[in-house]
Structure formats: structure tokens, C-alpha cells
Amino acid sequence: MSLGFPVNRRRFLALAGGIAASAAFPPLGRADNPSGVALHGLSAFGDLKYPPGFEQFDYASPDAPTGGTFNFQPGYWFYNQNVQTFNTMNSFVRRGDAPPRMETCFDSLMVDAWDEPDAIYCHLADSVTISEDRNRYTFTLKREARWHDGTPITAHDVAFTYRTLKEEGHPELQLPLSVVEKVVAEDDWRVVLIFDGTQSAQAILTIATYPVLSKAWYETREFTASTLEPPLASGPYRVGDFSPGAYIEYERVEDYWARDIGTARGLDQFQTVRFEFFQERQAGFEAFKKGVITWREEYTSKTWVTEYVFPAIEEGKVLKHLFPREARPDMQALAPNQRRERFKDRNVRDAIALCFDFEWTNANLFYGAYEKSHSAFEGSDYVATGTPDANEAALIETLSRDHDLPEGINGEAYLQPQSDGSGRDRSRLRAAIGLLNDAGWENDGGMLRNAAGETLDAEILVNASVFERIYGPWVETMRSLGINASLRVVDPAQYQARLTSFDFDIAGLHLVWTATPTSSSLENVFSSKTAAEEGSRNWTGTADPLIDAIIAEIGRAENREEHRTAMRVLDRVLRLRRDWIPSWNSANHRVAYWDMFGFKEPKPDYFWPVERLWWFDRAKAETLGKA
Secondary structure: OOOOOEOOOOOOOOOHHHHHHHHHOOOOOHHHOOEOOOEOEEEOOOOOOOOOOOOOOOOOOOOOOOOOEEEEOOOOEOOOEOOOOOOOOOOOOOOOOEOOOHHHHOOEOEEEOOOOOOEEEEOOEEEEEEOOOOOEEEEEEOOOOEOOOOOEOOHHHHHHHHHHHHHHOOHHHHHHHHHEEEEEEOOOOEEEEEEOOOOOOOHHHHHOOOEOOOHHHHOOOOOOOOOOOOOOOOOOEEEEEEEOOOEEEEEEOOOOOOOOOOOOOOOOOOOEEEEEOOOOHHHHHHHHHOOOOOEEEOOOHHHHHHOOOOHHHHOOOEEEEEEEOOOOOEEEEEEEOOOOHHHOOHHHHHHHHHOOOHHHHHHHOOOOOOEEOOOOOEOOOOOOOOOOOHHHHHHHHHHHOOOOOOOOOOOOOOOOOOOOOOOOOHHHHHHHHHHHHHOOOEEEOOEEEOOOOOEOEEEEEEOOOHHHHHHHHHHHHHHHOOOEEEEEEOOHHHHHHHHHOOOOOEEEEEEEOOOOOOHHHHHHHHOHHHOOOOOOOOOOOOOOHHHHHHHHHHHHOOOHHHHHHHHHHHHHHHHHHOOOEEOEEOOEEEEEEEOOEEOOOOOOOOOOOHHHHOEEOHHHHHHHOOO
16 A cells, blocks of 8 residues: 655656666766766766667667557656646646646656666757856757747746746755756757756756746746646647546647657657546546556555456456566655644654554555565665664764764664564553653543643544555554544545645655655755745654755765765664654555556666556457457
């Protein structure tokens, strides 16, 4: 089961194998991203896999047929997007609920390679040149680049985009731009991004992949408006038919200007990509069983084990398949909101965590499908283990000169205590009561109260009733200790609004980082600068100068080993602080689909946008009566 997937964007945000495999990418010196030379791509610490003028990415399928409809419910989304409803087409601001995949309607200066951990290649840009001081990135645009209305995309559009997003964009877009001092269109085809000198070496890898917006279109419209008017765009798809809150279709742009360049060739083969919106998982599952939805990733382990027994499965019309998870760090955790005074005491957070019995839940509700999480970077080489190695110890020593370090930083990496799996582990409950008492909460007639007579309220905010089954026992255990615990199910729009404004006690986040997490993506979740920034993912309200210093070290890393070391030290500190309560993780995608598609294996290691990689197989569809 997933807690939701409000990931930052294509780059927002390496499993152990993935980072280990990165040894194939030699450590990057400045010579690999040299200044004063027109480059076709950039990477963080390794050589580029693809040469100048490459014909296609290896995972693309240029010989695949085009056409057909792909109807599915997305498993991840970005910015203000919502998979349960939508009321605006403006996906790049804080206001409203936008449909997923609006970003596929837009092009960017550079695009990610989904089979490399941190490489981007020129797309709208023909080349990028770095100044000697590495504070100026000059992009020369492709002259053939066009908006969907046929007008050229110019440097003035790019400059408008970055200026506007820095001032008015969604926090996930706005935050990384804080280090951009100026954006200058030197002429129609050259634009310069000028940094203030405080940026990390990896900052450009995020910023260069931002969607580019039309300056002319927004000259007559308010950028931050919540509107159902589809914006002028330039990407492989455009908005087609839609009904707010019910469905949206994206139509393939047949005369897409980039169709035959290496960064786009062989991708986006479906004629129509359609999303149906359901406020409840079960309704979506029933639509899939009927063939209304044709591809589904199953996040509920009980459903995967017990409910995929309908006729289409038995007749071989629907196939089940496990696909390996991407090689990227995974974070699934609960956030006690420390803007609430009662959650500021770590003892309270620890007591609440002790009330959740993962071992019992996994055995009785999850059918053994998950592993217990301890880290914000599960499945990666960034997970700290044992005591600090020599490199970690050296960094910890450096940090200790200016910062107070948490007790235990030089010991074994913190692991959440294991239960006896009974669902009522008395030793855990006794420990929880002791922690609460130490925090000043005493039992008063069966209810915990502090010295001011206030009750210890703990409301878990969720957006679907399926969570009642999972969190119900947790709530009951907390209530047995005198915590005034409850579960609040709210509609999708209210859920989004309350998360954006930090109006909750406890909420769950599932986030998949990029294979090489950047300092800006980490700041969005853990930094002091985002603790008061509504719309950020810093749901816990973490504001610690030590964490800020470690994130700065991550941004300054000049090779993969330095980056890995700083990430592991960050993991140690986060686990000792216990701002977040890690929950569970899985190594696979559980996917079921109607047997009417083709796809290439193996899937790319670092990103898996199925709707852009698979294609419609008409012969198979005719066999199913779905051609």
C-alpha cells in the first residue's frame, strides 16, 4: 500500500544496486563538464552515456506502432497535481488541483536520461556553455522548436519562464531558483542563466529540466490563476477532451517539432493518454476489472493477493507482472507536524511510533509484502549502516566544530525497535507510556493530559477510506494509552489544501528521490528555509542548522564518494532526530494490465513513465475486442 506520491517533479525527486552500478560512471572532474565549450549534455559525477547527435535513448522504441488509447491511473504526480480530482489546468502554481501529466505538454531546455543516474541532454536547447566561474550557463536554442500554434519558442520565452516561476511558481519549482540571480535573453536564440555563486554543482540538473512556458500566452492571462483553459504548450501531447474531476485526455501531437530528435524519438506512441479520476481505490479497481481502465499499478497488498481472481484474469486477458522498482532512494513515512506544540518533544513522537506495530500489520494486513523502513533513503547506498566509516567520521568531526550533534551520532545507525508481532506488544506499550510520562503527559481518568490540562490529540489525515483498515489498529492502540487519537478521511481537494497549509496533526508521504538527490530536493523536505514555506514537503516543520549544514555539504560534493558520505551522515542525523516515522517499502511495482500493449525490456533503471514507453498492440487488442 502506498501513502500517496507527492514527488517533486521529473527530477525530484539507486537502490543499492543502482548506486553500485554507478561505478560505471567515473568520478566527474570539471574537465567532464568543461567551461567555454558548447556541450550537448551535463551530468553530476559521471561521463555521459550518449554522444553528441545520438539517434535515440536505448529504452526508446522508434519502430513501435503509434495509436490507441492508454487509460490508467497514475501512481505519481508533481506540484499541485491530484490523482483524485482536478479543477485547474495550471500545474505550476500552488493554487488548485491540476491533473497529472500536464508537464508532458511542455518541453524543457534539457531532459533526463532515464537509464543514467544523473545525466541530462539538450532538448529545446541545441547546446549549453558554462562560464569559467561556473556561474553562467548559456543555452543556444534549436531554431526549429515550435509551440503548438506553430510560433517559434524563443529565448524570451525561456527568460519569462524562469523569472515567473521564481516569483510565482509552485514551491517545488520556486525553491531551486533561489540561487538564480538573473535570466537574460541575449537575442532570440540565446538565453543565459546567471547564478549567485552559492548554488550546488548539481543545481543546474534540476533547473534545466523545468517546463518552458509561452511568454505571449501569459501576457494576456494571470499566471497564478486557477483556470480550466488549457495553456499553449509545445510538448509531445496537448490537452484533449476532459471533464473536471472525472477524466482528462491528452492527445498526441502529430506534427510535434521534436519527433525525430534523439531525446524524443521512439517515445510517446499512444494516440490518447486518458486518466479517470476516482475518489476511492475500490471504484478504480472495479473500472479496471471491467476494462474501462486498462493498466493499473496495485498499491494495496490485500487486493493484489485476494482480489485479482476475476474472469479476465482467469481467461488470460489481464496479466499480472512484477516490475523491479527504480534504482532510486525511497521514502515512505508519517509526519507528526511539529508546528503543533505537542509533537515537538521527541519522546511523544517515539511513543506514537511505538504504537504502530509494523510486524503485526505486515503479517495480518499486508500479506508479508513489505519490508520495514528505517531510513528516508531506503533501497539505496545512502542508508547508513553500523557505525560511521572513516569518511563519515571525518565529516561528523568537521560538523561538530560549529554544531551540536545528536547523542549517538558516532554509534550504530538508529533502527526502529522490532515488535513481537502480536499487535499488543506489552514491552513497547510500557516504553511508550514511560516516554509520554517523561514528556509531561499524565493519565487523567483514562486520558493523557499535560500540566495545562490539554489532551494529547493525534489526528491522522488521509484521503481514502482504505487507510482505515491499516491505521485503525494504530489509532486504537494510541487510544488505549490515553492519546486522543483519531483518523480523518477528507475529500481530495481538502486533503491537498490542508497539506499545503500544514493544517494537520499527522500525515503520510511517499516520495521517490532522484538517484543522486540534489541539495534543493533535500531542502524541500528537511531544510530550515522550507519549514514555513507553505506548499513545501517539509511537513514535519524541521528547522535544524545541523541538517542545513549537511545539505550544504551534499551540494558541495565534487565526486560520488563525497556525495554518498554526506548523504549517509544526513541519514544518521534524520534517524536520530525522529522527525519522521518511517513506515514500509517494497522492491517491486505490482502491475496488472489488459494484454493489449507492447513494451521493451528491461525497463530503464531510474524512471519509468509507462505511458511514454509502452505502445498499443492492435492485433492483441482485436483479440480482446478492444481495437
